[in-house]
Amino acid sequence: MGNLTRAHLVETGIWLFICIVFFGFSFEFNKTIEIYKFGATGWPRSILLLLILVGAGNLYYAWNNGSETQKGRVGFSEESSEVSYNSMGQVIKTSFILLLPLFYAILLKPVGFYAGTPFFIALIMLAWGERRVGKILLVTLVIYAFLIFLFMFLLNAPLPQGNVSPFYDFSAFMLKTKTQLQQLM
Amino acid sequence: MWENFLTGTATLFGDPFTIAIFIFGVLGGMLFGAIPGVSMLTLAAILLPFTADLDPAQGVMLFAVIYCTGTYGGAITAILFNIPGAPENAPTSFDGYPMTRQGKAAKAVGAAVLCSAIGGTASALVMMLATEPLAKWAIMNIGPPEIFALVFFGLAVASTVGGRTIWKGWLSVLLGLLIATIGQDPVGGINRYNFGFSDLAAGIAFVPAILGFFAVSEVFVQAEKKASGKYEAPELSVNFPTFRELWAHKIAVIRSIFVGFFCGILPGIGATLAAFMGYGEAVRWSKNKEEFGKGKLEGVISSETANNAATGAAMIPLLALGLPGGALTAMMVAVFQMHDLEPGPLVFYNSPDLIWIVFAAMFYANLSILFIGLLETKTILYLLKIPFQFLAPLILMLASIGAYIGRGLVLDVMVMFAAGIIGFLLRRSGYSIPGIVLGLILGKIGEQNFAQGMQMVHYDLVTYFSRPICTILIVAGALTLLRGVYSAIQSSRSTEAV
Numbered sequence: 001m002g003n004l005t006r007a008h009l010v011e012t013g014i015w016l017f018i019c020i021v022f023f024g025f026s027f028e029f030n031k032t033i034e035i036y037k038f039g040a041t042g043w044p045r046s047i048l049l050l051l052i053l054v055g056a057g058n059l060y061y062a063w064n065n066g067s068e069t070q071k072g073r074v075g076f077s078e079e080s081s082e083v084s085y086n087s088m089g090q091v092i093k094t095s096f097i098l099l100l101p102l103f104y105a106i107l108l109k110p111v112g113f114y115a116g117t118p119f120f121i122a123l124i125m126l127a128w129g130e131r132r133v134g135k136i137l138l139v140t141l142v143i144y145a146f147l148i149f150l151f152m153f154l155l156n157a158p159l160p161q162g163n164v165s166p167f168y169d170f171s172a173f174m175l176k177t178k179t180q181l182q183q184l185m
Numbered sequence: 186m187w188e189n190f191l192t193g194t195a196t197l198f199g200d201p202f203t204i205a206i207f208i209f210g211v212l213g214g215m216l217f218g219a220i221p222g223v224s225m226l227t228l229a230a231i232l233l234p235f236t237a238d239l240d241p242a243q244g245v246m247l248f249a250v251i252y253c254t255g256t257y258g259g260a261i262t263a264i265l266f267n268i269p270g271a272p273e274n275a276p277t278s279f280d281g282y283p284m285t286r287q288g289k290a291a292k293a294v295g296a297a298v299l300c301s302a303i304g305g306t307a308s309a310l311v312m313m314l315a316t317e318p319l320a321k322w323a324i325m326n327i328g329p330p331e332i333f334a335l336v337f338f339g340l341a342v343a344s345t346v347g348g349r350t351i352w353k354g355w356l357s358v359l360l361g362l363l364i365a366t367i368g369q370d371p372v373g374g375i376n377r378y379n380f381g382f383s384d385l386a387a388g389i390a391f392v393p394a395i396l397g398f399f400a401v402s403e404v405f406v407q408a409e410k411k412a413s414g415k416y417e418a419p420e421l422s423v424n425f426p427t428f429r430e431l432w433a434h435k436i437a438v439i440r441s442i443f444v445g446f447f448c449g450i451l452p453g454i455g456a457t458l459a460a461f462m463g464y465g466e467a468v469r470w471s472k473n474k475e476e477f478g479k480g481k482l483e484g485v486i487s488s489e490t491a492n493n494a495a496t497g498a499a500m501i502p503l504l505a506l507g508l509p510g511g512a513l514t515a516m517m518v519a520v521f522q523m524h525d526l527e528p529g530p531l532v533f534y535n536s537p538d539l540i541w542i543v544f545a546a547m548f549y550a551n552l553s554i555l556f557i558g559l560l561e562t563k564t565i566l567y568l569l570k571i572p573f574q575f576l577a578p579l580i581l582m583l584a585s586i587g588a589y590i591g592r593g594l595v596l597d598v599m600v601m602f603a604a605g606i607i608g609f610l611l612r613r614s615g616y617s618i619p620g621i622v623l624g625l626i627l628g629k630i631g632e633q634n635f636a637q638g639m640q641m642v643h644y645d646l647v648t649y650f651s652r653p654i655c656t657i658l659i660v661a662g663a664l665t666l667l668r669g670v671y672s673a674i675q676s677s678r679s680t681e682a683v
Contacts, residue, residue, distance in 0.1 A: 054352055058353065
C-alpha cells in the first residue's frame with residue numbers, strides 16, 4: 001500500500017465517481033453536429049480521459065509520498081490544511097459553520113432576503129463563537145442597515161422577497177416604506 | 186496624437202458634470218472592486234440602464250474608468266483577506282496574503298497600487314499610440330487557433346502554481362474545465378450536463394462560482410481556524426515599499442506590462458490570464474522560485490502590473506474591431522448600442538471626440554489609482570482591526586447579493602455556497618482554487634476556439650501547426666506540462682530512494 005491512506009483512496013474514488021457519472025451522462029447529448037466532427041461529447045470526454053490519467057498520477061504520487069507537499073511548489077500555502085480534528089465537537093462545529101449558509105440559501109426563496117437576513121447574520125456570529133448578545137444585536141443591526149441602504153435605496157437592486165406569508169408581507173412592507181421615503185425626498 | 190490627447194483632456198476636465206462622472210467612476214470602481222463579493226461588474230451592471238441618459242462619450246468613459254480602477258480594487262481584498270475581488274486578482278493573493286500574515290500588508294498594497302498604476306498607464310499610452318495598427322496586426326495574425334493555443338498555454342502555466350503537487354494543480358484545472366462544459370455546447374448549442382435542471386442549461390455562472398470558491402471558502406477556512414483555536418488576526422502595518430525595493434523589480438514590471446498587454450489585446454482572454462501569466466513568468470525567470478507563495482513582493486508586483494496592463498489593451502479590439510474582450514467590455518458595447526453607435530473602425534472617423542475622451546479618461550484613471558490608492562490603503566488597512574467574526578457575516582451577505590444580482594436566481598446563491606463548501610474541502614486537500622476558476626473561465630473560450638480552429642484547417646494538424654504564433658504557444662505549453670511530469674517523477678523517485 002506504500003504511503004496510501006484511506007483518505008487517498010476516498011479521494012481517488014471521488015474522482016473516479018465524477019468521471020463515471022459525467023461519462024454516463026455524456027450519452028444523453030451524444031449527438032452529431034454537422035459542422036463539427038468531434039460533436040458535443042468530444043471536448044468533455046477528452047477532459048474526462050485526462051482526469052482519469054491525472055487522477056492515476058495523483059494516486060501514484062500518494063503511494064510514494066503520502067500527503068507530502070511536492071518540493072518546489074509555487075503559490076501553495078500549507079495554511080489551509082493545517083487544522084486537525086481531535087474531537088467530535090470540533091467536527092460538528094465546523095459542519096454547522098459550513099452548512100448554515102447553504103441552509104440560508106435554500107430558505108431564501110420562501111423566506112426572502114429582507115426577513116431572513118438579520119437572523120442569518122446573528123447565527124453566523126453565534127457559530128463563530130461570539131456570545132455577547134449586545135454585540136451580536138448591534139453588529140446585526142449595523143450590517144442589515146448598511147445592506148438595506150446600499151442595495152435597496154442607493155442601487156435599487158432587486159432582492160429576493162420570499163413567497164410564503166408572513167415573510168412576503170414583510171418584504172412588501174419594506175418596499176412600500178422605501179417608495180414612501182423616496183417620494184418624501 | 187498629443188493634440189488629440191490634449192483635446193480629450195480638455196473635454197474631460199472642461200465640463201463639471203463629466204468631471205463628476207469621472208470621479209464617481211474612479212471611486213466606484215475602487216470601492217466595488219475592494220468590497221469582497223461585489224465586483225466592478227456588479228456596479229457596471231447596475232449602472233448600465235442609467236447610461237442611456239448620459240452623453241455617449243460620458244457613458245463609455247464611465248465604464249472605461251470603472252474597468253481600470255476596479256481591476257486594481259480587487260487587489261486590496263486579495264492581499265488583506267485572501268479574497269480576490271475578481272479572478273484577475275487571484276495570483277495577487279498567492280504572495281499578498283502571506284505578506285499580510287507577516288505584518289507587511291501595507292507593503293503589499295503599496296506595491297499593488299504603484300504597479301497597477303504603472304501597468305495601467307503604460308497600457309493606456311500604448312493604446313493611444315497604436316490602437317489602429319495593433320488591431321490590424323491582431324486581425325491579420327490572431328485567429329481561433331492562436332486563441333486556443335494561448336488558452337492552452339495559460340492553463341498549462343496556471344496548473345503549475347497553487348496546488349500541493351503538480352497532479353493536484355492539473356486536477357484543479359481539469360475540474361474547472363469540466364464544470365465549464367455544463368450548459369450549452371459552444372458549437373451546436375446542445376444542452377450538456379443539465380441533470381434535469383432547466384436553469385443549468387445556461388451553465389454555471391462565473392460570478393457565483395468565483396465568489397463561492399474564493400470568498401466563501403476563505404471565510405470557512407478562517408472559521409475552521411477560529412473553531413479550533415488556531416485563528417490569528419493579521420498584523421497591522423503602514424510600512425510602504427521603498428523606491429529601492431520597487432526599483433529592484435523593474436524587470437518584472439516591464440515583463441508583466443508586455444505579458445499583460447499581449448493577453449489583453451486578444452478577444453475573450455483579458456486580465457485574468459494576464460495576471461496568471463505575469464505571475465507564472467515571474468516564477469519562471471526567478472532564481473529563488475521556492476520563495477514565491479510565501480510572501481514575495483515580486484509575486485504581487487507581477488500579477489498586479491499584468492492585469493492592469495491588460496485593461497488598456499482590451500480596449501483595442503473593442504474600439505478598433507468591435508470585439509469585446511470580456512464581460513465589462515461587452516457591457517461597453519451595450520452602451521454604444523444604446524446610443525445607436527457601433528464600436529469598430531468607423532468610430533475613429535465618426536466619433537473621434539468620444540475615442541479621445543475615453544483614452545484620456547483611462548490615462549488619468551490609472552494615475553488616480555496612484556494618488557487615491559495610497560490614501561485609500563491607509564484607511565482600508567484599518568478593516569483588519571475589525572474582528573473576523575463581525576466581518577464574516579458582512580462578506581457572506583455581500584457575496585450572496587453579488588451572486589443573486591447577476592441573473593436574479595436563488596439557484597446562483599445555492600451554487601455559490603455549494604462552491605464554497607467544495608472549495609473549502611479542496612483547499613484542505615491541497616488543490617488549487619485559482620486553477621479551478623481559471624479552468625472554468627477559459628473552458629468555453631478554449632473549446633469554442635479549438636472547434637473553430639479545427640474547422641478552419643479542415644482538421645489537418647500540419648496546417649494547424651504551420652501558424653507560427655500558434656505553434657510557439659502550443660510547444661511552450663507542452664514543454665511546461667512535460668517539465669511538470671518530469672518534476673513529479675523526480676520527486677517520486679527521490680522519495681523511493683530514501
